[in-house]
Amino acid sequence: MVDSPPSDAAPVDPPIPFPDVPGADATKGGLPRREDLTWEQKLIVDSSAIADLGLRTTLASVIGAAMLPRMAMAALRPAQVRAERDALEFYAEMAAARDPAKAFPAPVELPRVSTRPANPVAEWMAHGRVENIRFTSSFEAVNPAMRDHRRSYLRNNVVHAQHWRHDDGPHPTLCVIHGFMGSAYLFNGLFFSLPWFYRAGYDVLLYTLPFHGRRAEKGSPYSGYGYFADGLAGFAEAMAQAVYDFRSVLDYLEYTGVDRIALTGMSLGGYTSALIAGVDDRLQAVIPNVPVVTPDAAFDDWFPASVLVKLGNRLSRTDKDLMAAASAFHSPLSYQPLVPKDRRLIITGLGDRLAPPEQAEMLWEHWDRCAFHWFPGNHIVHVSQPDYLRRMTRFMKDVMFV
Template structure:
C-alpha cells in the first residue's frame, strides 16, 4: 500500500504571525520579542485573564458541594485526608505501571455511522465508536462511587477512516476542559486537512465530558471536579485507561502508527498517556497543564475554594501537592522517545501559563518546544505550528 506523506503547508485559519522554537535556554524573554509580538502577547494576556476567571468560576461551581460536605462532616474530612495519603504514597513510587495499570479486557467496540454533519466536515467516512469502560479506580475507597456512574462509564470517540486502502497512520486528538464537541475540535485542529493529507483521525471524549457527562450535569466536564480531589485523580486515571483501550482497538483493526495530540486538559492527558504507554509514535501536548495544583492557586474564584478545603481538612499545600503529583506527568519518566515529543505553548496563555509547558520541557529532556504569541484559545500563528507539527510527524507516521 502506497501512502503519500502529508504536505507541509497547512491552511491559514488565523493571521500567520511568527512564533518560533525554544532555544537551549527555553522560551524567549519579553525583551527578545519583536514589538509586534509583544503587543500580541500583552493583548492575549488581558483576554485570557477573563477566560480564566470564567473557567475558574465553573470549576468552583463543581468543587463547591464536596468542599461544603468536607467542612460540615468530620467523616468526609477523614476520608479526604485518607485519600490524600493514598495518592501521595502511590505518587512517591513514581511507577506509572502501578499508578496506571493497563486494561486487561479487550474493549467490545460498537461502531455506527456518525451524523451527516461529521461526514460532511471530514469529506470521508466517519464512525461513532462506543464501548463500556473496564476502568476500576486505583483507590479502593472510590470504587463503589465509580460503579454508580452510568454515562461516564461508556467511552465515546469519533473515527474518521479512509475506506479505500485500509487503516492509515492515525492522529488521535483529545479535547480540553468544556471543549468536547467533535465539530469544534475538528475545525480548531484543522482535522479535515490532516485527513486529506493521509491520516485517519480519532477524536476521543474525556471522562465526564460530552456524552459521558452524568445526567443533570450542569455543564460538560462538571464531574471531573464534583467528587473532590480523589474524584479528579480517578478521572485522570480513567482518561488514561480508556484511551489505552482505544489504542487496543486501533491495533486490533490493523493501525500500525498512532500519534497523539491534545489541548489544555487534553494536553495534560496526552502527556500522562505518554508516561504510561510506549505504543505512541509521537506525542504533541498543546498548551498543557502539568501541575494543576499550582495553576488552581491562580484561578480565582476556584483558588478560594481550594484554600478553604485545605484549611477545613487541616491539609498543607505540601501535602496537597504530594497527592496531586499522582496524576502529573512530571512525576513519571516519558515512554515516548525524546525525538518524538513536541510541546506547543502560547506566551500569552494565562489558563495554562507557558511556565507549565516549560516545566514539561525540562522534565522531557528539553525536547522540541514551539511557542506562538497568543493565548489559550486564540492561537495566533497557528498555521506556523500546524506546519511545525506536519514536519515533525512526517518522519514517524509515513
C-alpha cells in the same frame, strides 16, 4: 497500512483563520525573553494575555461551583473530611513510588466496540467516512475506597470517540484529546484543523474525556462537571480513567490493524497526552498543546477556585504539601517519558494565562529539552496556528509514514 502520504498531501490553510504573527521553536535556553520579541509579537502577547485573564476567571468560577457541594458536605460530615484526607495520602504514596505500571494499570481485555455512522455534518467536514464508536469502560478506581462510588457513574463509564477513516484500509492515526469543557467533535475538528491532517493521509480519532460530552452524568450543568465534583480525589480518579480508557482505545486501534499512532491534546487534553506518554510505549509521537503539568500550582492564580481550594484544605485539615504530593500522582513530571526524545514536541502560547508557558517549560525540562514550539497567542486564540500546524506536519511525517 499506508506507508507514504498521498501526493496531494500539501497542507492547506486551516478552516479557522487566526492572525499571522509567527512564533518559533524555542532555543537551547528555552522560551524567548520579552526583549527578544518583535513589536508585533509583544502586542499580540500582551493583548492576548489580558483576554485570557477574563477567560481564566470564568473557568475558575465554573470549577469552583462544581466544588461547592462537596465542600458543604464535608463541613456537615466530619467522616467525609477524614475520607478526603485518607484519599490524598493514598495518591501521595502512589506518586512517591513513581511506578506508572502500578499507578495506571493496563486494561486486561479488548473492549467490545460498537460503531455507527456519524452525522452528515461530520462527514461533510472530513470529506470521508466518519464513525462514532463506544464501549463500556472496564476501569476500576485506583483507590479501593472510591470504587463503589465511581461505579455508580453510569454514563461516564461508557467510552465515546469519533473515528475518521479512509476507505483503503487503516492509515497512520492521529488521536486528539480535547480540553476541559471543549468536547464537541465539530469544534475540535475545526479548531485542530483535522481536515488538513485527514487530507494529508492520517486517520483521525477524537477521544472524549471522562464526564464530557455523552459521558456527562444526567443533571450535569455542563460538559466536564464531574471532573471536579468529587474533590481532588475525584480529579485523580478522573485522570486515571482518562489514561485507562485511552489505552483501551489504543487496544482497539491495534486490533483493527493500526500500527502507527500519534497523540496530541489541548489544555486538559495536553496534560492527559503528556501523562499517557509516560505510561504507554505504543505512541510514535506525542504533542501536548498548551498543557498544564502542575495543576495544584496553576490553581493558585485561578480566582475564585483558588480560594475554595484553600477553604476545602482548611475544612479537611489538609496542608498544601499533601495536596501537591497527591497531585503528583497524575502529573507527567512524575514519570519518565516512554516516547523517544526525537518524537516529543511541546507547543505553548506566550500569552497563555490559563496554562502559562512556564508550565510547558517545566515539561520541556523534564522531557530532556525536546522539540518546543511557541506562538504569541493565548489559550484559545492560537495566533499563527498555521505555523505550528506545519511544524506538527513536518515533525510527524517521517515517523508516521515510513
